[in-house]
Amino acid sequence: MLDFNRNHFEIFGLAPRFALDTEALERAYRDIQSQVHPDRFAHAGEAEQRLSMQWTTRVNEAYQTLRQPFDRANYLLELHGIHAMDPSNTKMPADFLMQQMAWREALEEAKADKSFAGLQDLGRDIGGLAQAMQAQLANLLDRQQDFPHAAEVLRKYRFMQKLLAEIDAAYEEIE
Amino acid sequence: MALLQISEPGMSTAPHQHRLAVGIDLGTTNSLVASVRNGLSVVINDEQGHPLLPSVVRYLADGSVTVGYPAQAKQSEDPHNTLVSVKRFMGRGVRDIRDIAALPYQFVDAPGMLQLKTVAGSKSPVEVSAEILKVLKRRAETALGGDLAGAVITVPAYFDDAQRQATKDAAKLADLNVLRLLNEPTAAAIAYGLDNGAEGIYAVYDLGGGTFDISILKLSKGVFEVLATNGDSALGGDDFDHRIYCWVLEQAGLSVLGDHDKRLLLTRAREAKEMLSERPTAGITAMLSTGQLVDLRLDEPAFRAMTESLVNKTLLPCRKALRDAGLTPAEVKGVVMVGGSTRMPRIQAAVGEFFGQVPLTNLDPDKVVALGAAIQANVLAGNKRDDDWLLLDVVPLSLGIETMGGLVEKIIPRNATLPLARAQEFTTFKDGQTAMAIHVVQGERELVGECRSLARFELRGIPPMVAGAARIRVTFQVDADGLLAVAAREMSTGIEAHIEVKPSYGLSDDEIARMLRDSYDHARFDVEARQLAELKVDAQRLVEATEAALAEDGETLLDPAERAAITARVAALTQAMQGNDAQTVKRASDALNQGTAEFAARRMDASVKRALKGQKLEELDL
Numbered sequence: 001m002l003d004f005n006r007n008h009f010e011i012f013g014l015a016p017r018f019a020l021d022t023e024a025l026e027r028a029y030r031d032i033q034s035q036v037h038p039d040r041f042a043h044a045g046e047a048e049q050r051l052s053m054q055w056t057t058r059v060n061e062a063y064q065t066l067r068q069p070f071d072r073a074n075y076l077l078e079l080h081g082i083h084a085m086d087p088s089n090t091k092m093p094a095d096f097l098m099q100q101m102a103w104r105e106a107l108e109e110a111k112a113d114k115s116f117a118g119l120q121d122l123g124r125d126i127g128g129l130a131q132a133m134q135a136q137l138a139n140l141l142d143r144q145q146d147f148p149h150a151a152e153v154l155r156k157y158r159f160m161q162k163l164l165a166e167i168d169a170a171y172e173e174i175e
Numbered sequence: 176m177a178l179l180q181i182s183e184p185g186m187s188t189a190p191h192q193h194r195l196a197v198g199i200d201l202g203t204t205n206s207l208v209a210s211v212r213n214g215l216s217v218v219i220n221d222e223q224g225h226p227l228l229p230s231v232v233r234y235l236a237d238g239s240v241t242v243g244y245p246a247q248a249k250q251s252e253d254p255h256n257t258l259v260s261v262k263r264f265m266g267r268g269v270r271d272i273r274d275i276a277a278l279p280y281q282f283v284d285a286p287g288m289l290q291l292k293t294v295a296g297s298k299s300p301v302e303v304s305a306e307i308l309k310v311l312k313r314r315a316e317t318a319l320g321g322d323l324a325g326a327v328i329t330v331p332a333y334f335d336d337a338q339r340q341a342t343k344d345a346a347k348l349a350d351l352n353v354l355r356l357l358n359e360p361t362a363a364a365i366a367y368g369l370d371n372g373a374e375g376i377y378a379v380y381d382l383g384g385g386t387f388d389i390s391i392l393k394l395s396k397g398v399f400e401v402l403a404t405n406g407d408s409a410l411g412g413d414d415f416d417h418r419i420y421c422w423v424l425e426q427a428g429l430s431v432l433g434d435h436d437k438r439l440l441l442t443r444a445r446e447a448k449e450m451l452s453e454r455p456t457a458g459i460t461a462m463l464s465t466g467q468l469v470d471l472r473l474d475e476p477a478f479r480a481m482t483e484s485l486v487n488k489t490l491l492p493c494r495k496a497l498r499d500a501g502l503t504p505a506e507v508k509g510v511v512m513v514g515g516s517t518r519m520p521r522i523q524a525a526v527g528e529f530f531g532q533v534p535l536t537n538l539d540p541d542k543v544v545a546l547g548a549a550i551q552a553n554v555l556a557g558n559k560r561d562d563d564w565l566l567l568d569v570v571p572l573s574l575g576i577e578t579m580g581g582l583v584e585k586i587i588p589r590n591a592t593l594p595l596a597r598a599q600e601f602t603t604f605k606d607g608q609t610a611m612a613i614h615v616v617q618g619e620r621e622l623v624g625e626c627r628s629l630a631r632f633e634l635r636g637i638p639p640m641v642a643g644a645a646r647i648r649v650t651f652q653v654d655a656d657g658l659l660a661v662a663a664r665e666m667s668t669g670i671e672a673h674i675e676v677k678p679s680y681g682l683s684d685d686e687i688a689r690m691l692r693d694s695y696d697h698a699r700f701d702v703e704a705r706q707l708a709e710l711k712v713d714a715q716r717l718v719e720a721t722e723a724a725l726a727e728d729g730e731t732l733l734d735p736a737e738r739a740a741i742t743a744r745v746a747a748l749t750q751a752m753q754g755n756d757a758q759t760v761k762r763a764s765d766a767l768n769q770g771t772a773e774f775a776a777r778r779m780d781a782s783v784k785r786a787l788k789g790q791k792l793e794e795l796d797l
C-alpha cells in the first residue's frame with residue numbers, strides 16, 4: 001500500500017545514504033512514474049485517478065528532496081532526529097563569518113565593475129569549496145555517522161549555496 | 176485454466192471503439208486542430224483546404240459570429256468588433272496589457288478579467304476563445320465522423336494559473352472535454368521526438384505571433400522531462416509588425432490614425448515582414464481613409480536594424496532557462512524551431528549563433544504544436560496500447576504567499592515537476608490574533624506587488640494565543656494541468672479553509688452555465704439532458720476501465736468474493752445506464768467507484784513493485 005510513513009529512500013528502494021547513485025535514483029523515479037503518472041489514468045476510473053495523483057505527488061516530493069545534495073543531507077539528518085536548520089541552530093564560527101563577508105565584498109565589487117571574469121573567479125572558488133563540503137558531508141553522514149558535526153557542515157554549505165545563487169543573480173543583473 | 180494476459184496497468188485492453196481525440200493549438204494568431212489517423216498525426220484542414228484558422232472572431236449586430244479568414248478579411252473595415260490576438264487577454268486585467276493605447280478595442284475592466292465591447296455586447300476573452308474552439312471542434316467532428324471524446328489543448332509554457340484556468344474555461348464553454356492542458360513546447364518536442372527517436376537535451380524555441388517560449392527538455396528512454404521553461408508572454412511577431420508600423424508612421428509623416436487605418440497599416444506591416452523572410456525588399460502600399468496614399472519600400476537591413484532589440488530580447492530567457500537547468504548551450508543536442516516567426520532568417524541566425532548549431536526546421540513550424548498535442552490526446556484517450564513514453568511537466572512560475580512587509584515566501588519553486596503538493600507552516604504576528612489573511616501569488620520577484628495576485632482568502636477562528644504560538648499549515652496542490660488549489664489549517668485546532676484558486680480569476684461554474692445558455696441563443700438549452708449525457712459518458716468509461724482491470728488483475732489480486740462484488744456493481748451500473756434517471760446513474764457510478772478503490776490501490780502497488788523489480792537493489796518490502 002502507498003504508505004505515507006515510508007521514507008523517501010524506501011520509496012525508491014535505495015539505501016539511506018548521502019553518497020547516492022543519482023542515476024539509480026533517476027531510473028527508479030522514472031520507472032515508478034511511468035506506472036503511476038496521471039497520464040496513464042486519464043481514461044481510468046475515479047479511484048485510480050485519485051490514487052495516481054497521490055502516488056505521483058508523493059514520488060515527486062521524494063525525488064525533489066533526494067536529487068539535491070542540500071535537501072538530501074538535511075533530510076537524512078531529520079531521519080536521525082536532527083533539525084539542522086532550526087532557527088536555534090544558527091550560530092556560526094567567527095572565522096567562517098569573516099570569510100563570508102570577504103566573499104560578499106568581492107561579489108559587490110564584481111557587480112559594481114560589471115566584471116564577468118570577477119564573477120566567474122568567485123563562482124569557481126566558492127563552487128570548489130562547496131564541492132569539498134559535499135565530500136565532507138558524505139564522510140560524516142555515511143561513514144563516521146557523526147550527525148551533529150554533519151549538521152554544522154550543512155549549515156556552512158547552505159551559506160555557500162546562497163552565495164552561489166547570488167552570483168548567478170549577479171550575472172543577470174549585469175547582463 | 177486459461178493463461179492470463181499481462182499488460183501495462185491503467186491501459187484498457189478490453190475491446191473498445193477507437194475514441195476520437197484531437198490536439199488543439201489555440202494560438203494567438205492562428206489555431207489548428209490535429210488528430211491521429213491510421214497511426215499518423217495529421218492536421219485537419221477546413222473545407223477549403225486551409226490548415227490554419229486565424230484566431231480572429233467578429234461579432235455582428237444581429238448576434239451572429241464569424242471566425243477565421245472571413246473575420247480576418249473584415250479586420251480593417253470593422254476593427255472594434257473584429258477581435259484578434261485575444262489570447263493576450265486571457266486571465267488578464269486592463270492594467271496588465273502593454274501597448275493598450277495601440278489597440279483598437281474598447282476595454283471594460285471587469286473583476287478578474289477584462290472584457291471587450293462589441294456590437295453584440297461585452298465579451299470576455301474566454302467567450303471569444305470558445306468561439307474559435309467551437310469551429311475547430313465542428314471541423315474535427317465533420318472530418319472524423321463522430322463526437323469527440325476529448326481534446327488536448329496547448330498553452331504557452333509560461334502561462335500562469337489564471338491564464339491556464341481561462342483556457343480550460345473556454346474549452347468548457349465550447350463543450351470540449353479537456354484531457355489535458357499541455358505546454359506548447361512540450362507538444363512540439365513530442366512531435367519531433369517521436370518522429371526522430373531523439374535522445375538527449377533539446378531546446379524548443381517558440382516565437383509565435385504574441386508569445387515567446389523557450390523550454391529545455393530532456394528526452395530519454397521515452398520520458399520527456401521539462402528541465403526548465405522561460406519566456407515572455409508579451410513578445411512575438413506582432414511586435415515586429417508594430418516596429419514596421421512605427422517606421423511607416425515616421426516615414427509617411429503620419430501621427431494620430433483612426434482604428435481602421437491603424438489596422439490596415441498593421442496588416443500591411445505584417446505582410447511586408449513575411450515577405451522579407453523570402454526576399455530582400457518588400458513594398459508597403461495602403462490607401463488611408465483620409466485619401467492619403469502610403470507607398471514605401473522596406474529593405475532587409477533596415478528591418479533588421481529596427482527589430483534587432485526584439486531578436487536579442489528572446490535570448491535573455493534562453494540564457495535564464497539554461498541556467499535554471501544547469502546547462503551550457505554546448506550541452507544542447509538540438510534546437511527545435513516552432514512558431515511562424517521562426518521563419519525569419521534573422522531569428523534562425525541568432526538562435527543558431529547562441530546555441531552554436533543549426534536549428535531544426537524540418538517540421539512545419541506552424542503545425543508542430545498541434546501535431547504533438549494530437550499524439551498526446553490519442554494516448555490519453557486510451558487508444559494507444561503500448562504507450563512507451565511519458566511526459567513529466569513542470570510548474571512554470573513559483574507559487575507563494577505574502578508574508579510580513581509585502582514579501583513573498585515561495586512555497587513551490589518554479590520548474591518543480593507536476594503534479595505536486597507542498598506545505599509550509601506560518602504563525603501569527605500579534606498576541607491574540609484570531610484570523611489570518613492568506614494572499615496567494617505567482618512569480619519570481621520578492622515583492623508581492625511585482626508578482627501576480629492569484630487569490631486571497633481568510634482563515635478564521637484561530638484560538639487566541641501569544642504571537643508565534645499558532646501553527647498554520649498552508650498546503651499548495653498543483654494538478655497535472657498546472658492548476659492550483661490552496662488549503663490552510665490551524666494545526667492545534669484543525670480549523671481549515673480551502674480555496675480553488677479559480678474563483679478570483681476564472682469563471683465560476685454558474686457563470687459558465689449562464690454563458691452556455693446565452694450561447695445557445697434562442698435554441699432551447701436543456702441543462703438536464705446535457706447532465707445525463709455527461710454522466711452516461713463517464714459511466715461508460717468507468718465500466719470499460721473496470722472490466723479491463725478485472726481482465727488484467729482480477730484473478731491475481733482479488734478473491735472470488737471480492738470479484739463478484741465488483742462484477743455486481745458493474746452490472747448495476749450497466750443497468751442504470753439503460754434508463755434515463757441521472758440520479759440513478761450517479762449513484763451506481765459512485766457505488767462502483769467506491770467498490771473499486773481497494774482494487775485500484777492493489778493494482779497500483781503491484782505495478783510499482785514490478786517497476787522496481789527490474790533494478791538490482793536490496794530486497795524491498797513494498
Ligand SMILES: Nc1ncnc2c1ncn2[C@@H]1O[C@H](COP(=O)(O)OP(=O)(O)O)[C@@H](O)[C@H]1O
Binds near residue numbers: 202413448452514518
Ligand atoms: N514567413 C514568415 N516570416 C515571418 N513571420 C512569419 C512568417 N509566417 C508567419 N509569420 C508570423 O508568425 C506569427 C504567427 O505565428 P504562429 O505560430 O501562427 O503564432 P501563434 O502561435 O501566436 O498563433 C505571425 O506574427 C506571423 O506574421
Ligand SMILES: [Mg+2]
Binds near residue numbers: 203544
Ligand atoms: Mg503557437
